[in-house]
Amino acid sequence: MRRKSPRAGKDGRALGYQGRRRKGAGRDEQLRILLRRSAIERRVRQLGRQIGADFKGERVHLIGVLKGASIFLSDLIREIRLEVSLDFIAVASYGQSSHSSGQVRLIKDLDNSIEGLHTILVEDILDTGRTIAYLQRVLLQRKPRSLCVATLLSKRSRRVREIQPDYVGFTIPNQFVVGYGLDFAERYRNLRDICVLELPGGQR
Numbered sequence: 079m080r081r082k083s084p085r086a087g088k089d090g091r092a093l094g095y096q097g098r099r100r101k102g103a104g105r106d107e108q109l110r111i112l113l114r115r116s117a118i119e120r121r122v123r124q125l126g127r128q129i130g131a132d133f134k135g136e137r138v139h140l141i142g143v144l145k146g147a148s149i150f151l152s153d154l155i156r157e158i159r160l161e162v163s164l165d166f167i168a169v170a171s172y173g174q175s176s177h178s179s180g181q182v183r184l185i186k187d188l189d190n191s192i193e194g195l196h197t198i199l200v201e202d203i204l205d206t207g208r209t210i211a212y213l214q215r216v217l218l219q220r221k222p223r224s225l226c227v228a229t230l231l232s233k234r235s236r237r238v239r240e241i242q243p244d245y246v247g248f249t250i251p252n253q254f255v256v257g258y259g260l261d262f263a264e265r266y267r268n269l270r271d272i273c274v275l276e277l278p279g280g281q282r
Contacts, residue, residue, distance in 0.1 A: 109266075109273040112255060113248060118230075118272065121247045122150065125228065126157020128245060129198065137161040139195040139222075143213070144168040144186060145267070146202030149259035150230045150247075154200065165190055171209055182212040188220075197222040198245075202259050203231040207239030214241075231255065231272070 129138065137160065142151035144166050155162055168186035199213055210227055217225055228245035235252045256262050257269030266275070 106278050108276040109256070109269070110276065111271045111273050112250065112253075113258075113272040115258075115270040118247070118258060119153070122153045122230075123157050125245050125247060126154055126159075129154075129228070130157075130159045133160055133196055135160075136196055137163065139163045139165065139192055139197045141188065141192070141197060141199050141217070142166045143199065143201045143209070146259045146261065147200050147230070149267070150202055151200045154228070163190075163195075165192075167213065169209055169213065182209050184216065192217065192220050192222045194221070194223050196224045196226075198226045198228050201227065201229045203233065203255070204229040204241060204243055204246075205233050205236045207237050207241035210241050210243075211239040230258070231260075 138158065140151060140155055140162060142148060142164070145168070151164075155164065165188045166186065167184070167188055169182050170185050171182045197217065199210070199217065201210060204210060204227075210229075214225065214227070226244040227241070229243045230247040232243060232246045232249045233252050234249060253274045254262070255272050256266035256275045257272045259267050260272065261267045262275055266273070
């Protein structure tokens with residue numbers, strides 16, 4: 079029986095797991111597909127069109143949050159039919175664990191000024207909201223014309239800060255995910271699908 083790809087609702091909500099279980103690299107880790115590449119491509123295309131419509135005739139400045147958002151950003155920017163400029167910022171909160179440390183620190187700042195620019199902060203996953211809240215505070219001090227947030231994934235159940243993203247790819251359950259730029263201890267970023275990572279014995 080041919081397996082169907084995961085579907086997503088109109089708001090990008092993931093509607094269930096359709097992928098098979100398979101072994102990951104190292105320590106019998108298990109990867110279970112949550113979102114297939116085809117579903118991600120469709121949703122990124124929709125987000126690009128939405129941004130294009132919202133900022134019609136304007137220049138937009140995208141800020142990618144390294145390293146996780148790099149693949150999402152590279153696909154998203156090609157779907158925006160506007161004048162677009164680009165910069166990167168990096169923060170640390172996870173380290174080598176699957177749990178956030180709860181502490182956020184800036185480890186790479188922007189290369190250019192964002193003053194007077196329509197700015198979109200592009201993130202891989204909106205979890206507790208601490209990272210985005212920190213970055214919003216930092217960036218708003220630099221007087222952009224506007225500041226929006228685009229996130230590929232959102233875990234609403236994990237939110238501890240009141241963050242309302244402007245563009246959301248998919249709302250997902252509270253499970254640790256890797257692939258399409260997201261990592262576990264710097265591994266799995268190159269997976270084309272987004273997968274749930276399960277460690278042996280429920281270890282984290």
